[in-house]
Amino acid sequence: MNTPNRRILIIGGVAGGATCAARARRLCETCEILVFERGPHVSFANCGLPYFVGDVIESETKLLVASPDVFTHRFNIGVHTETEVTRIDRHARTIEMRDLKTGAMRQEPYDALVLATGAKPVRPPLPGIDLPGIHVLRTIPDSRKIKAAAANASRALLVGGGFIGLEMAENLVGLGLEVTLLELADQVLPPLDPEMAAYAAERLKSRGVSLRLGEGVAAFERHPERGLNVLTSKGETIAADLVILGIGVRPESALAADAGLELGALGGIRVDEYMRTSDPAIWAVGDVVEVKNRVTGEWQLVPLAGPANRQGRVAATAILHHFSYGDDGTPPPLKFEGVLGTAVCEVFGLTIACTGANEKQLRRAGMNYQEIFLHPGHHVSYFPGAKPIHMKLLFSETDGRILGAQAVGELDVARRIDVIATAMMQGASVFDLEDLELCYAPQFGAAKDPVNLAGMIAANHLRRDLPLADWEELATTPALLVDVRSETEFAGGHIPNARNLPLETLRDRLHELPQDREIWLICGVGQRAYYAFRLLMQNGLQVKVLSGGMQTYQARMHAGG
Amino acid sequence: MNTPNRRILIIGGVAGGATCAARARRLCETCEILVFERGPHVSFANCGLPYFVGDVIESETKLLVASPDVFTHRFNIGVHTETEVTRIDRHARTIEMRDLKTGAMRQEPYDALVLATGAKPVRPPLPGIDLPGIHVLRTIPDSRKIKAAAANASRALLVGGGFIGLEMAENLVGLGLEVTLLELADQVLPPLDPEMAAYAAERLKSRGVSLRLGEGVAAFERHPERGLNVLTSKGETIAADLVILGIGVRPESALAADAGLELGALGGIRVDEYMRTSDPAIWAVGDVVEVKNRVTGEWQLVPLAGPANRQGRVAATAILHHFSYGDDGTPPPLKFEGVLGTAVCEVFGLTIACTGANEKQLRRAGMNYQEIFLHPGHHVSYFPGAKPIHMKLLFSETDGRILGAQAVGELDVARRIDVIATAMMQGASVFDLEDLELCYAPQFGAAKDPVNLAGMIAANHLRRDLPLADWEELATTPALLVDVRSETEFAGGHIPNARNLPLETLRDRLHELPQDREIWLICGVGQRAYYAFRLLMQNGLQVKVLSGGMQTYQARMHAGG
Structure with a gap:
């Protein structure tokens, strides 16, 4: 693209802003690209800060993903740190800024402007909030x-x-x-x-x-x-x-608001799928923008590094497309189509990961959904060291589309959420999860991977091969609760009012079960209850299964539910 | 499904056969289900055997996934071990068998028969092959x-x-x-x-x-x-x-051949997508069948546990569907649609995983493809302990469809192959990989995950933003080879005849490069060469990049290429 002397100014030099600058240079060798950053560093590893505090990351220089020197010499990008942009003049296409070291003010003209101003931590106006410490x-x-x-x-x-x-x-x-x-x-x-x-x-x-x-x-x-x-x-x-x-962040959208750019209801900058704001010469990326949730379609604030980076790439591509073709109707080659909200975190050896919408979001969006729980090992139990993964899968009761997943465990948790996130990006259903062909060797999973199992349980429910009882109704249901674990397991703890009929004895004790009352089955994690369901259903009884068994029951008790 | 007294006989009680039996019971409480196994065990963990030999799995009983007792009491399935089926009488719908302990012969009639006879290790007819040891x-x-x-x-x-x-x-x-x-x-x-x-x-x-x-x-x-x-x-x-x-296995298809069932060219039993053989009352699953490769469409032998289990599930479902509906034209609800060949193995702390077709298969199938290499860390470099993952991605030069992937490294390798396998199951392209929203925290990956990077490199090539040179032509190309690493790195080893122009000096040394000769760029892993490409291309030079850089060069040298 031959666009000499066009000026791209980028406000904010971390994650989305830094990516946008580097991508713009790759697309345009002749453009002038300048980055203005209020803080002392560009392109630093925000996500690493807790580990720097904890001495896990020992050296501060490790946190600098790309030094100003790299920006200058490798990318020929002008970096101005400790420089605060104070005003956008949309009409004149200039920005005004203050050098925080000298206090000097100056202006810079732009052809394209990118707002990557990020978000700031919430500091509630409580008494004493400004005390030291x-x-x-x-x-x-x-x-x-x-x-x-x-x-x-x-x-x-x-x-x-x-x-x-x-x-x-x-x-x-x-x-x-x-x-x-x-x-x-x-x-x-x-x-x-x-x-x-x-x-x-x-x-x-x-x-x-x-x-x-x-x-x-x-x-x-x-x-x-x-x-x-x-x-x-x-x-x-x-x-x-x-x-x-650590009570959240708020988009740093004051500059955009002052300039009259359209904001969303949550205070983030409103952009289209090419990251363009309501001003055709201004783009915005990262924590400062609102994004669409891919599952619920709702606008959301998602301050995560992955989406910020992709947005930077999309914005740079859109800007260079704009320079070359104006607004002639051809769309830029890259789009940002919203977020799933895939996230992961580790705490004391426990990995917690999720993707898509959770129940709270689905309820708020008024979407119909079904939930299942399972607790498979991260690999086969016969290989030493298997650790459970506690999984929850949310899917559409109508067509089986996957709506969200959450998983907690010590090993290989991110792997399972990544697989589900990938399936969701392709619009997959729980039926697709059944069939996935994933890596298996004894130390890496199971012939039926936890993700396959999740798909099978959900698909069984949708095919009416395994109708699920609603955990929320456990306290009030008139159904008979039957626990099909062994007598020893039952004696070790069970749900009040549950009756114990071990799976192995069920065929001989069918006469003990009521024909005219619904039966809810529970076991350790759900598998034996499934077998019992198939047996009882085929004998004409009215049966449902409590997904995830006693493991889910205990998690719900811990959660106060 | 109400089908009293139907008899399902299953020959072979490991993996596919065991799964088929258990699934059949779940679908039909009244069917009679019998499993015949030549060996002393059903449902044992074949994949764990090397680790049992190595004392990693200490107890032999751990290898028994489900004991005969579980089959009998939980599933009401008759298990006959050390029983060799010697003949199928398709006309009479009976099988003939020998009790290996007593030598006694008997017959059993079937309504549906499942062949899960597996495969046997190849023993080439070499001199001395039968010696002890x-x-x-x-x-x-x-x-x-x-x-x-x-x-x-x-x-x-x-x-x-x-x-x-x-x-x-x-x-x-x-x-x-x-x-x-x-x-x-x-x-x-x-x-x-x-x-x-x-x-x-x-x-x-x-x-x-x-x-x-x-x-x-x-x-x-x-x-x-x-x-x-x-x-x-x-x-x-x-x-x-x-x-x-350990030179491979051969399908145990003699029984099927003797009965006149259709076999494939590789000696496996030929089945349709419901695992039904050429005889409408006989199904086959597991290592004994040939399966279609999802990428090349070719028939293949894929002796892996995951596909065998899914096939067992599909066959049981098809059989019960057949019992209920005959062959009225309605298809059974589950299908087996072929294999990707996803596999993983660990050796001395190194994980090797792959999915889809490799170059050899693609060439044999006459498919057009492009390859890229990359060597990202398994997580961000600033967090301690990052280990490289060496990745190769194969994709269609025409439309970007992913054809295969291979990865080697110490950590989180299966995770990346699982993600790519999931994308492939949905027919995804490299453009889809660019956009995947995967788990990221410093100890779990990168804002641009290795899979995203693979997608970006491939997509850049297809968009002509990053034309790749062909490694195969390195020895014969008339192109000028330019190594853009630092002088120190270059001095530590480089490709013969390569010229060193560090990336940071390129803008000042453009005049040293020929206008009329193609230039091939190389660096450490491919990233700096990409930046250099963008710079030189926009200055009108004819440039290509060697994917994966010196790391790929060294791997190819080790491979004798």
């Missing part, structure tokens, strides 16, 4: 401050149980601190449903984190001797040397 | 014999470098034996292409295995003192206390 974690300087504070601290309080809160809990425990985690909701990890988040909560507690769910901060005060007193919404006081707020 | 590994008794022999052995010789050969090499080295591996082909692991198999070969050698490629067995002789002398095709003599043949 209260931190957020977003930048390398933030992490340096927390690292220094942690070196002299023995008690840390984390506010918010999202990904960053959990990763910080692990890292601060690793540094030897006593850690309390407050979360206002009744679960950690909002992208998961409560019974799946319960596994992470149990893991936190088992490693000594004092986890307080349903409890937020009311105010901060100076502690009489050192550090802070944190007053909670339940009227309690917790002493802490160090507080980290 | 020459083993195959297929059953639990085989593994017991090898285990006993290994306990008194110090030198083992393995014939054949496939999955079993490599797994046995690892396990025998683990037991302290000196191991020699003979492979007649010039590479190990036939499902891979040579330059990818070379990584496994290097690993074997680095752990002390004496690997002899391009060398087979000519004859076996008694060793004057103990064990055997193995005479090789190169005229050498190797002394061994223990020999294991």
Whole structure:
């Protein structure tokens, strides 16, 4: 593309902004490309910050994915750090900026402008919020401050149980601190449903984190001797040397709003599928934009690195297409078609991963769905070291389309969610999951992989080969609850009012079961209940199965459900 | 389905046969289901045998996936082990069998018959092949014999470098034996292409295995003192206390052939997509059947557990459908639509996985394809412990459809092949791989996952944003070879005749490059060459890139290419 002397200005030089700049250079050797970044670093590894605090990543320079030097010499991109853009003049196509070191103001003209201004951590206006010792974690300087504070601290309080809160809990425990985690909701990890988040909560507690769910901060005060007193919404006081707020981020869209660009209801910049804003000369990428959820179609804020990078690539491609062809009606070759929200996090050896929509989102969007639970080993049980993966799959009751998946376990969890995310990107159904041909050797899975199993259970339900009972109705159902585990297993703990008829005895004890009352079957993880279902159904009884068995029951109990 | 007293007889009780029996019971409580197995065990973990020999799996009972007791009491399935079926009378719909313990013969009538007779290890008719000390590994008794022999052995010789050969090499080295591996082909692991198999070969050698490629067995002789002398095709003599043949398996289709069922050219039973043979009352599943390759459409023998299990499920479903509806034209609800050949194996900490077709298969099928190589870390480099994954992706030059993938590395290799296999099952193209939204946190991958990168490189090639040079033509091309790595890297080793122009200096040294001669670019893994390509191409030069850089060059050198 021959477009000499066109100027692409990019505000924000991390993730989406950095990718956009590098891609623009690959597409256009003659364009002038400038990046303006308020902070001291471009292209740093935001996601690595908790591990830098925890000394897992030892050197700060490791966090710099691409140095300004690489930008300058490899890509011929002008990088201006510690430079704050203060105004966009859309009419004149210029931006105004302040050099934060000298205070000097200047202007730069653009042909295309990219807003990659990111998001900033939420700091609620609580009494005492500006006291020393209260931190957020977003930048390398933030992490340096927390690292220094942690070196002299023995008690840390984390506010918010999202990904960053959990990763910080692990890292601060690793540094030897006593850690309390407050979360206002009744679960950690909002992208998961409560019974799946319960596994992470149990893991936190088992490693000594004092986890307080349903409890937020009311105010901060100076502690009489050192550090802070944190007053909670339940009227309690917790002493802490160090507080980290991890209650989410908000798009840095003020500059866009001031310029009159269209924003969405959640405060992010509204863009089309080529990442173009309501101004045809301005594009936006990364945490500052709202994106469409691929499952629900709803606008969402998804501050994740993967989508930000892809958006940077899409925006650069669209800009160069625009330079070459104007707006002649031909679409740019790359599109951003929304997010699934695939995410993963590790806490104390437990991997938590998810993709697509969760139940909360599906209910909010008014979509019909069915859920199943399963608890297979990450590989065959006969090979040493098998660890369970707790899985939940959400799918359309109408056509079997996969709507979302959540998984928790110690090994190979991301692999299963990646497979399901890939299937979802192709619009696959649970019937497709049944047939997937995945890697199998004893140390790598099973001839029926956990993902195949999830597909089979869901498909069996849809074919009416395995009708599922609704866990939500367990407390109120008039059905007879039959537990088909062994007598020993049953004696070790069971659901109140359940009756024990071990699977192996069922054929001889059919007469003990009612013909005129629905029967709900439960076992350890769901497999024996499935066998029992097939047996009883073919004998004319009215039967349903509780998906995931006692393992799911216990997770639901932990989640308070 | 109400079909009292129908009889389903299944010949062979491992993998496909066992699955078929259990599924048939779930679908039909009133059918009579009998399994006949020549060996002493049904439903045992064939894939675990090398690890049982190596004491990784300590107890033999672990290898029994489902005991005869489970078959009898849980599933009400009659299991007859050590019973050899000797004849099928298709006209009378009976089979004839011999009790191997008593020698007694009897007959059983069937309504539906399933052949799950498996495959048997190839024993070539070489001089001395029947001497004591020459083993195959297929059953639990085989593994017991090898285990006993290994306990008194110090030198083992393995014939054949496939999955079993490599797994046995690892396990025998683990037991302290000196191991020699003979492979007649010039590479190990036939499902891979040579330059990818070379990584496994290097690993074997680095752990002390004496690997002899391009060398087979000519004859076996008694060793004057103990064990055997193995005479090789190169005229050498190797002394061994223990020999294991791992040169493949052949379908056990004699019973089917004798009964006049249609076989394929490879000797496997020919079935339709419901696993039905040429006789409408006989189905066949597992290693004894030929299956269609999903990529090339060619008939193939694929002795893998995953497909065998799915086939068992499909056959049982088809049989019960047949019982209920006869052949009224409605298709059974499950189909087997062929195999990708997804497979994985671990050897000395290195994982080797593949899916789809390899170059050899594509060439044989006359399909047009393009290849790319890449060598990303299994997670971001800034997080400690990143290990490279060497990947090869094959795709259609016409429309970008993914045709196959191979990957080798220490961590998270199966995950990437599973993702690509899932995409392939949905008919995805390399453009779809670009957009996949996969799990990312520093310890789990990268914002651009290795699979995304593979998609981007391939898609860039197809969009003509990154034209690839053909590695096969490297020795003969008139193009100028330019290595864009640093001077230090170049000094550490480079391709003969390559000229060094570091990427960072290219913009200033454009005049040193010819306008009238094609330029081929190379770097470490391909990334810098891509940047250099974009720069030179936009300056009007004729440029191509060598995919995978020096890493691929070295792998090809190791493979003798």
